[in-house]
Amino acid sequence: MGAARRIGEQEERFGPLALARYLKDDGRALLLYRHIGGQRP
Amino acid sequence: MSELRFNELRGEQVVYAIHRQDRTFLPQRESCPLCPTRPGGPPTEIPFPAYEIAVFENRFPAFEAPHGAAEVVVYTDDHDASFGSLPPQRAEDLMWVWRHRYRELGARQDVAYVFIFENRGVEVGVTLHHPHGQIYGYPFLPPVPKLELAADQRLGRCAPCALLARELADGRRVLFENDSVVVYIPYAARWAYEAHVVMRQHRPSLSECQPHELRHLAAALQALVRGYDALFQRPFPYVMAMHQAPTASAARAAAARIPAGHGHLHVEFYPPLRTAEKLKYLAGSEQGAGTFISDTLPEESAQKLREAIQRGA
Numbered sequence A: 001m002g003a004a005r006r007i008g009e010q011e012e013r014f015g016p017l018a019l020a021r022y023l024k025d026d027g028r029a030l031l032l033y034r035h036i037g038g039q040r041p
Numbered sequence B: 001m002s003e004l005r006f007n008e009l010r011g012e013q014v015v016y017a018i019h020r021q022d023r024t025f026l027p028q029r030e031s032c033p034l035c036p037t038r039p040g041g042p043p044t045e046i047p048f049p050a051y052e053i054a055v056f057e058n059r060f061p062a063f064e065a066p067h068g069a070a071e072v073v074v075y076t077d078d079h080d081a082s083f084g085s086l087p088p089q090r091a092e093d094l095m096w097v098w099r100h101r102y103r104e105l106g107a108r109q110d111v112a113y114v115f116i117f118e119n120r121g122v123e124v125g126v127t128l129h130h131p132h133g134q135i136y137g138y139p140f141l142p143p144v145p146k147l148e149l150a151a152d153q154r155l156g157r158c159a160p161c162a163l164l165a166r167e168l169a170d171g172r173r174v175l176f177e178n179d180s181v182v183v184y185i186p187y188a189a190r191w192a193y194e195a196h197v198v199m200r201q202h203r204p205s206l207s208e209c210q211p212h213e214l215r216h217l218a219a220a221l222q223a224l225v226r227g228y229d230a231l232f233q234r235p236f237p238y239v240m241a242m243h244q245a246p247t248a249s250a251a252r253a254a255a256a257r258i259p260a261g262h263g264h265l266h267v268e269f270y271p272p273l274r275t276a277e278k279l280k281y282l283a284g285s286e287q288g289a290g291t292f293i294s295d296t297l298p299e300e301s302a303q304k305l306r307e308a309i310q311r312g313a
Helices: B018-022 B088-106 B143-155 B158-170 B212-232 B250-255 B286-288 B298-312
Strands: A004-014 A019-023 A029-036 B004-009 B012-016 B053-057 B069-076 B113-120 B133-138 B172-175 B182-185 B193-200 B236-243 B264-272
Touching: A004 B088, A019 B088, B018 B212, B053 B088, B069 B088, B088 B133, B088 B193, B088 B212, B143 B158, B143 B236, B158 B182, B158 B193, B172 B212, B172 B298, B182 B212, B193 B212, B212 B264, B212 B298
Parallel strands: none
Antiparallel strands: A004 A019, A019 A029, A029 B053, B004 B012, B053 B069, B069 B133, B113 B133, B113 B236, B172 B182, B182 B193, B193 B264, B236 B264
């Protein structure tokens, strides 16, 4: 498991969500979504 | 890396993912790999002290690039929550996450079918209790979506559209409705409390849904699973399976004879309980002959589950 480093400097926007992409130490992708409101498909 | 072997007698692929034999199995809650990584605590899959919704590539994948995908979708950082107990806004956000994953995985050349699902309860083989689901990106069109394609051809139109019209006209098995979604136990349900959550409009996938339809879908799914929990006053095990349009490339779709517009977003639930304590097992007739023998009538189950949904609201 372990740490993860951020990919890209800015969060992406998807509908009401913001998305941050990370790469874990073992090379697997990790995505974190958080609610920011609004609905842009 | 998994190996695919074609089973000639069944006419289907079998996936050998032998590395999954050693996957994490029902850990103590202090060692849950889906919890946030708390200061001073053990490392987990999500190295942050808090999160809302997390998606990561499965550490023990059944499929992986360039031959498909396997992802874990964690609904919340609250270990003791469930899909049904999520705040409505979080459940709606989850629909958007699923939509995002459907689009992103579906755009890959090595993914022919994006399958979003949740296994809930040890009765259906859950190995982690933290609320989560999974997504498989199959590198081929699996048998069940193929059967739905055949149903469209047999009925001469979209099968879920036709069946939804039949269920609404009959009404006895309808469990829940809102402006965008209908929930019912199908006429020929295989499981005692099998339920289908179906979009009223023909939407091939989450991708074509309007924002309000995603909100209504989340509400319908939560109403159903809360009703399940209210039915026998216990956490109700189920397999949740979301069926959407295949995402195969145009060439693959043509080879598989998938017509444009095929697919109708719906979510099927297969709960193994037939009473509060008794499980339905897939035994001789189900496994050896492929014919389900049911101990209950869908109309009677629907009445009980409809009342439970009202209690669970």
